[in-house]
Amino acid sequence: MVAVLSPYTNAEAAKPSKTFVNDDDRFMALRDAAMHDDAAQADEYAAALAQYTIPSYVDYYRLKTRLRTASADEFKNFLSKYEGSAIADRLRNDWLLLLGQRGEWDTFDVQYPQFVVADDTQVKCYALLSKATKQQKVATEARALLTAPRDYGAGCYSLVTYLSASGQFSDNDLWAQMRIAAENGAQPLAQRLARLLEIGDKRITQVFEKPALMLKKAPESDKVAHELYILALGRQAKADPQDAADTLSRFSAKFSESERAQAWAQIALQAALKLQPEALGYWQRTEGATLSLEGYQWRVRTALREGDWKLVKSAIAAMPASLKSDPAWVYWLARALMTEGKTEEAQVMFASIGDQLQFYGQLALEERGQKIGVPLTIKPVTAEELAPIQANPGLQRALKFYAMNLRFEGTREWNWELRKMSERQHIAAAEFARQNELLDRMVNTSDRTKGELDFSQRYPTPFNDSMYKTTQALGLDMAWVYGLIRQESRFVMKAKSNVGASGLMQIMPATARYVAKKIGLGNFLPEQVNDVDTNIALGTNYLNMVLTDLGGSQALASAAYNAGPGRPRAWRASLTRPVEGAIFAETIPFSETRGYVKNVLSNATYYAALFEKKPQSLKARLGVVVPKGMSATDSDLP
Incomplete structure (x- = not known):
């Protein structure tokens, strides 16, 4: 047989031609080409997107493939054309890095003060x-x-x-x-x-x-x-x-x-x-x-772990100012002062953070003799307040990106617009997120306010019927489960972590299989983990298992849910004496788990206040963590 010579090279023949259903598919291909610095492909896709609904990103991805060869005028033209936008600030970040590498300080010094996010x-x-x-x-x-x-x-x-x-x-x-x-x-x-x-x-x-x-x-x-x-x-x-x-x-x-x-x-x-x-x-x-x-x-x-309050005080005093002002160290310094009988000085410090709606703000409030409740409901958002939010081009771009599962771009656009808003507008934007079933944006946006507080936005309770039935059957604290979900996924139903955890309760595949077998969930398939009811059933049952294994301590069980049950067992085993739960949480050696436990239990305390309609105690929820084989007595309590 005689071989027929192809008019294409082997590389060209091996490269499949792309077919696109719509411009969104073509945009995704453009983005992928930009991520791989493929200028030729990016130019081809961008040329076909002349009428795309988000032209700024088309232009950005096209320019991104040749940042090192682009002229200063090209950068300036883009920044001028899209001035005041999130993507213009992103390009300015890219350009500043290049200018710094090249030592072009005159241009750098002009552009740097205009870099808004300034987080690089x-x-x-x-x-x-x-x-x-x-x-x-x-x-x-x-x-x-x-x-x-x-x-x-x-x-x-x-x-x-x-x-x-x-x-x-x-x-x-x-x-x-x-x-x-x-x-x-x-x-x-x-x-x-x-x-x-x-x-x-x-x-x-x-x-x-x-x-x-x-x-x-x-x-x-x-x-x-x-x-x-x-x-x-x-x-x-x-x-x-x-x-x-x-x-x-x-x-x-x-x-x-x-x-x-x-x-x-x-x-x-x-x-x-x-x-x-x-x-x-x-x-x-x-x-x-x-x-x-x-x-x-x-x-x-x-x-703190060893109960040396004198060293707690001197060690915090020796910290640089950037650390010393952190609510954690304000709280623990005040606690150290209390051990010296300097109650008045300590109370001033507790008061300085007691209005903060987080772990140490809540604990400081309790040190002042108060419990943790829910603020009065604010005035509902009106149609007139919502209208400009609904029409906001940046938020509309964010919705478009979220619909395409481009969460990074969507969040960039969303947060950029929040920078320009008042607290009341934040509340309206959070309501807009609720209406579009973006509960994570609702929570994060509402969380930014300090004067106007809407706890129905900050602490939502979706899938309440399923959650109530499942937690009641297990005898599990529903407030704690909601507190954990708020930290795990911010109620994004299809959330997937970089290590493969899925769904509302961010369950790992191996954990899902193990729990499904334990609870007799027949014919379980991995894709079922994103079904809301299944995810809740698997997550709550696993949480109940680790809670039982760790002696009913929500602090230990929350740590186990994040870091695996073996680690909190080892952390507890290293204790030389019973410690209050707040000390255990602060001394978790993994920074992610340390923040996780604090946030979960802080969330749970607010959820309990909402559900029970009465003030709560975070300190009681944290309890005392006791080394295995020991028992806590009243003298162990702070």
Whole structure:
């Protein structure tokens, strides 16, 4: 047989032609092309979308594929054409990153003040770098900004390099950054810093990957060797805090007083994260050490777990102002003052956060002798108030994106419009979200108000009949279940997490199969997890299982629902004494689970107030968490 030569290349022949049902399909293809920097495809799809209902995004995705080759005029024309829009601000973010990378500071300085969202750490680093190139002093601002290596990128690396070269950052600043890198496992950052300190990559690799090898012998006598040894102690403590502590004790005389404090701080943080009671003793040796933001907070958390109120007070006092003003630390400092009999001073602090509608605001309210209730119902939204909200182009774009399951774009548009609104307009926008069955937007929008409060928006109760029947049958607290759903999915029925959890109660596939089998749900299929009634049945039954397993503690069971039942069992087992539930919640070592438990139980307290029509106690809901095998007595209660 004679082969017939095709007029197309093999690559072209292998590439299937796309067919589109409508312009929405074509727009999705344009977006995908932009995500893959495919300029040719993006141009083709965009040309066919000349009459699309959201032209700004068509133009944005087309331009996005060639950001590096686009002229300044193209950026300016887009920004002028779509001035004041969310997508224009997004493009300005993209352009500022390019301008910073290229060092085009004149244009950067014109555009940066117009960047509204201003939430990009790299752009902030470039802004400081621009100032520094003009001989402005920015070291203090840089130290406050450079705390989370995962957000650094090229902009922050360039800032650190410039500040070091220009003398604004000393070697001590670089070593402080090195400790942050080691604490966060950010080896690439550590290697960049090492070059500035003229340290070879091999030494950094050993610190990160083989710290135990370095610690087998005493440190050498020079400053660099001491600093690297301290880093290695922190890295070894991630695996075995006791071994690191023994090593430091053995060679303690080799270090100066300030070096010893710094070394103990590295070990103390890792021991604290493992909830080891020995961490308290380590922290007590850190006087004068420079801590990371996590270090400052875990020193307090360790003191709370071990009941050392004197250290709670001094550790909060030593925090930087950015942390000290957080409601959590305002509350715990006030509690520490109460143990000293400084009731009047403590009550002033409780009052300063008692009007905040969150976990620590609720606890502060109870410390002032009040219970947690529901505010008076506000005046309903009128048709006249709703009309401009319904006609708002940005919110209409958001609805369009949500209908296409483009939640990221939809939320960007929605939140952009909220920036321009009064509290009353927020309430109207939340009502608009309710009318369009966007309960997550309703909750999040209504949550922003401080003066006008509508708890029917903030704490909705969809699927009430199904929820009531299921929770009644199990003897489960319905307020708690609603509190958990509000945190898990914000009532998005088809919500799916990045780890595969699905539906209202965000159930993992393996958990769904396990519970379905346990409760005798015959012929269960994975896709059934998004059916509302099935999701509620699976989620509530699983919640009831972990609640029973963990002794009826909602704090422990909420943690188990988020992190798996094994972890809260281990966290409880590490306790040396019964602790109030608020202390247990604050000292959960996973930041996501820590916030989750606090939010779930705060939500549940408000739901209970709504259902029972009377004030509630969050402290009673939190209860006391008792180590397995121990019993709580009245003396254990605060």
